[in-house]
Amino acid sequence: MSQVLAATGIGVRFGGVRALDGVDLAVHGGEVCGLIGPNGAGKTTLFDVVSGIRRPDEGRVLLDGRDISRRSPVWRARHGMRRTFQRQQLFGQLTVADNLLVAQEWRGGRRKLAGRRSRAAAVLRECGLDALADSYAGVLPVGQARMAELARALADPPRVLLLDEPASGMSGEERGQLAVVVRHLADEEGCAVLLVEHNVAFVMELCSRVVVLDLGTVLAEGDAADVRENPAVRDAYLGTAAST
Numbered sequence: 275m276s277q278v279l280a281a282t283g284i285g286v287r288f289g290g291v292r293a294l295d296g297v298d299l300a301v302h303g304g305e306v307c308g309l310i311g312p313n314g315a316g317k318t319t320l321f322d323v324v325s326g327i328r329r330p331d332e333g334r335v336l337l338d339g340r341d342i343s344r345r346s347p348v349w350r351a352r353h354g355m356r357r358t359f360q361r362q363q364l365f366g367q368l369t370v371a372d373n374l375l376v377a378q379e380w381r382g383g384r385r386k387l388a389g390r391r392s393r394a395a396a397v398l399r400e401c402g403l404d405a406l407a408d409s410y411a412g413v414l415p416v417g418q419a420r421m422a423e424l425a426r427a428l429a430d431p432p433r434v435l436l437l438d439e440p441a442s443g444m445s446g447e448e449r450g451q452l453a454v455v456v457r458h459l460a461d462e463e464g465c466a467v468l469l470v471e472h473n474v475a476f477v478m479e480l481c482s483r484v485v486v487l488d489l490g491t492v493l494a495e496g497d498a499a500d501v502r503e504n505p506a507v508r509d510a511y512l513g514t515a516a517s518t
């Protein structure tokens with residue numbers, strides 16, 4: 275597996291708060307990497323840096339070994355980086371299918387519209403949303419809305435996928451489907467997936483590697499079993515979160 279995404283020496287300050295301090299992170303193609311840690315650990319800030327929404331005070335972001343630190347979020351998206359947000363960001367007044375078409379719109383060309391429609395239909399099927407293609411996204415219950423956001427992120431095939439609490443508000447069945455879609459994306463399409471999630475059991479089940487952030491630094495990193503047994507991780511986080 276080759277390294278697709280890397281962040282090195284990332285530092286972000288908000289006034290006197292050091293939200294991230296010397297954070298290194300790498301995600302390989304075909305890997306689902308979990309990013310966990312207590313509230314305020316810096317997970318969303320790291321997503322903001324990687325996706326280009328926030329310029330770090332220190333450090334670099336690399337895509338396929340190329341420094342993209344000064345590239346815009348749009349440039350990163352057009353080079354295969356996709357992101358979902360903790361707070362849902364669907365276009366509520368569009369149908370679910372149109373949300374997926376919007377994500378492919380930049381490729382342009384009316385003659386290619388049929389191809390974009392059929393890609394959207396295939397992704398909706400894979401995500402179990404085909405029956406909802408013509409529903410307005412704004413009326414979906416939270417679990418289906420989260421799945422629709424994932425579908426939109428996949429509408430134009432990603433090389434790097436950043437998922438911010440994708441399972442939050444999902445039923446057990448929806449979480450199962452989410453896991454199948456994400457695993458398939460990594461295993462079959464070689465996508466590098468980085469996933470922030472407070473549901474630790476879900477992370478441990480799905481992720482081949484887990485990185486633990488605490489107070490803006492990497493506290494631990496390893497496979498699920500190593501991380502679960504790490505005393506520092508248990509003290510800082512798992513003691514309170516393991517049952518969620």
Ligand SMILES: Nc1ncnc2c1ncn2[C@@H]1O[C@H](COP(=O)(O)OP(=O)(O)OP(=O)(O)O)[C@@H](O)[C@H]1O
Pocket residue numbers: 288291292293311312313314315316317318319320
């Ligand atoms: N825009 C901001 N202005 C000031 N401080 C901020 C800002 N965004 C984040 N912070 C601070 O930076 C630190 C990291 O926050 P961040 O949201 O990245 O953590 P998180 O791990 O994603 O937390 P959560 O699990 O609650 O989403 C926190 O101390 C937070 O209060």
